Amino acid sequence: AGRIGVSSASSSVAECAALEQAVPELRAVAGNIAMPGFTAPKLLWVRDHEPEAFARIGTVLLPKDYVRLRMTGDKASDLSDSAGTLWLDVGKRQWSTALLDACGLTEAQMPALFEGSAITGTLTAEVAELWGMPQVPVAAGGGDNAAGAVGVGVVKDGDALLSLGTSGVIFVATNDFRPNPARAVHAFCHALPGMWHQMSVHLSAASCIDWVARITGAAGAADLFARAEAAGPASGPELFLPYLSGERTPHNDPEVRGAFLRLDNDTDAGRLSQAVLEGVAFALADGLDVLREAGTVVERLAVIGGGARSRYWGEVIAAAMEVELVYLQGGEVGPALGAA
Template identity: 80%
Template sequence: MFLGIDIGTSGVKAVVLDTHGAVVGQGVAALSVQRPELLWSEQDPDAWWAATEAAVRAIDPTIRRAVRGVGIAGQMHGATLLGADDRPLRPAILWNDGRSFAECDALEAETPEFGTVGGNIVMPGFTAPKLEWVRRHEPDVFDRVTTVLLPKDYVRLRMTGEKISDMSDSAGTLWLDVAKRAWSASLLAACGLSVEQMPRLVEGSALGGRLRPDIAETWGMAEVPVAGGGGDNAAGAAGVGVVSDGKALLSLGTSGVIFVANDRFRPNPARAVHAFCHCLPDLWHQMSVHLSAASCIDWVARLTGAAGAAELFARAEAAGAANGPELFLPYLSGERTPYNDAQVRGAFLQLDNDTDPGRLAQAVLEGVAFALADGLDALREAGSEVAELAVIGGGARSRYWGETIAAAMDVPLVYLQGGEVGPALGAARLAQLAVDGGSPADVCVAPPVSHVIAPDATLRTRIAPKLAAFRAAYSRVSPKPARTDA
């Protein structure tokens, strides 16, 4: 059996797969995000570790004893700054933190290689501008930094005592030479850092440490190998068989991500498309990233007093698609693709006297779907042909929402059994590869199909005017000019 651990933003999930790839044990533990200032988003790294221990120990002890390897996945980009004692110097700055927009402009202007060697626009979500912000605003902290780790790799350090990262997660720092799959000394130097302050790199399916004896004893496991693992999206792709050129997925988690596997490095940052390493050797990927997806569902549920996501979806379905004029711009934490705008914020538009909680809920489902459609268009402009999308993440539970998304994007959505398990599933499969070897094509297979939602032409026609209005509305809430060719 193999244990997969996903260090998410809202919680840690742990799953165990048996030798046939079936999920036989699960544990979860919640996390919270701190926002002490406008645009800030932080977490205590030790909270990740506490939640990891809680999630793992929630799994039946008999199942834990049979585990032969561990894989780890996690939220990308988070700047975890360690001092000489390997303890955090400050709270981790997360992927959806927008404070470093000024540092992004400076790095872009001074070091064009971020877009070529690093393969991406310098955005506040990435790790590099976060360190530049710390250097400018917290120089006493910056001067004491001996190691920079990503969230899952801080958990690995606590598990194994080793400072190791994988290629897919590390590509999201902007310090990786993505084509060569190695740290770039020049990109690090642009932020006042060196390769010596970075973890050792391994492929996601390679050995990335072993459980420390005390942790193994606490978890009731042997001192088993720990795989390199991956960033959450790459690991999620490995979990559902998106491991060959052109295969694609849609992840409906806190953020919304469209992920396309590539057989070579294909950077195209013009519309904020990401180009990173995959978590498997000789593979890369492109992504469109939307900073708020399922998080919008939780937000509007709280706003309208719904008991939870299920009640919200029911209210939206009762209201019906495009039955009201309401528009929702889902930029609660800013936006990446296609606008690269850390300062834009969400908005409801076109409210009237008949607006009620159901129509607000429907507008939110439509707004996220429209943002995802923008992202798919950007990927197509970047050369990716997407015939269908496998769907993973907690948002995959709603068939009604899937119908809206499929119509907005005009592409079939393939729902897989257990797809909501997400990156933890892929992490467990990376552990299997690290321990037993084998071909990723044989190990990282797609789970059985639960159902397929094809785009409904009538629904697409019905929502088309709102999609057009949505695209025109961006300029009304952001000082940045909207594209006229979107």
């Protein structure tokens, strides 16, 4: 009875360690390191700190799947979103009894699993009447990254995208399960039947651009890109480590921080700007390297997100990553329109 809301909180760090100790094969089964952002450690925190609330759990639903419940009356989820719970056997595309047991939960408390394109139900008569529409079918859908990837055409083995938002994400579709958790690569089910995907996640990408623009007095990102281009590639000895918020792939270190190195008397705003573009580019190259370590071949990346507005930065990134970048019409606003 009632609902329990669980937010993304760093308070479940201890629960992550407990999960990995309880299920030594967790990384191989779930395809990921246990991190506080996943659902399982949050529910462990509830079990340990709010046992009365935990005892009342009937079904665990992800946010979009609770909306589905209200729309259709069905307790259902798609495989791509469910892979982010740490309760899924990602390779087998089914709930893992071992991972659920470690959290004191059972498969009976989980929603039914569907491929992203499958129909999970139809609108209830009440909702259809309220919205003034027929009782249309409702598909399983997908997690945000997986649905966005479908929106830009990343749908077959080797298709890949680079998202240059506040953080940076390299997303690659694969036709089999290719985990590399030791290097903080995420491996999930894709939102398409029989497909998986890998992700490298870089916590600071375009946010580094905004930061250096602010501290150097640039009018904005466009002004900063112009300053960097005027300075040119490798225009000075300056190096930038782009870890303003820690780093996920490949270091998995929330405490590491950024730095400028090798500054000299000739260092100016233009050279600092160029160093930041290069520093982020080489961090992304680190991410691509660990995807390749898991056996993935990436020949080109479709670029989306606000960072796609700068062709010059794209040239810097392409040189650092040694891969072709493809710019999509409207890609700077993201993939939601294509996903819809």
